[in-house]
Amino acid sequence: MLNRFFPVLRPKGNVESTRQPDLFSMMEPFFSSPFPARESFGKMMPAVDVSETEQAVLVNAELPGLGAEDVELHVENNYLVLRGEKKEEREEKKKNAVHRECSYGRFSRSIPLPTEVQSDKVTAKFKNGVLKVTLPKSEKARTKRISIES
Incomplete structure (x- = not known):
C-alpha cells in the first residue's frame, strides 16, 4: 500500500541483503489493516x-x-x-x-x-x-x- 503513495522513497536494490530493516516493510501491515490499533494492542484498555x-x-x-x-x-x-x-x-x-x-x-x-x-x-x-x-x-x-x- 505504501508503494502506491511513496514509490520514489522506496529503497532500490535488494532490501533483504541489507542489515537494517526496511521501514516501508515494517509499516506495511499497519497501513494495510483496516483496524490496526485493535490488532496491535489486542487487550481491553478502558478510555x-x-x-x-x-x-x-x-x-x-x-x-x-x-x-x-x-x-x-x-x-x-x-x-x-x-x-x-x-x-x-x-x-x-x-x-x-x-x-x-x-x-x-x-x-x-x-x-x-x-x-x-x-x-x-x-x-x-x-x-x-x-x-x-x-x-x-x-x-x-x-x-x-x-x-x-x-
Missing part, C-alpha cells in the same frame, strides 16, 4: 477522561459491557488504579467469526492523579457502562485565594 475542579479530580472511564461487580478501584501512590475483567458470553451454537473487534479478558489501568487526593473520601458511580469517580483534593492541594491589600 478515560480526567478533569479537575477546585475541589476534586474527576475521572470518567468507559467500560461497555461491564457492571460495577466486574470492576475493582483503589488509590495507590497518587494513582487511581482500575482493574477488572470483561467476560466473553459464549453460546453453544457453532458460529464462525468473520470479524472481531470486541476485547475480552482482564485489564488494569493506572491513571496518574494531577494532585494529592483524600483517598478515604473517594466516591464512584457506575451507570450505562460509564464509571464516574470523584476524588476530593486534600486540603493542602486546594487552591487558596490570598487577598491583596492596596
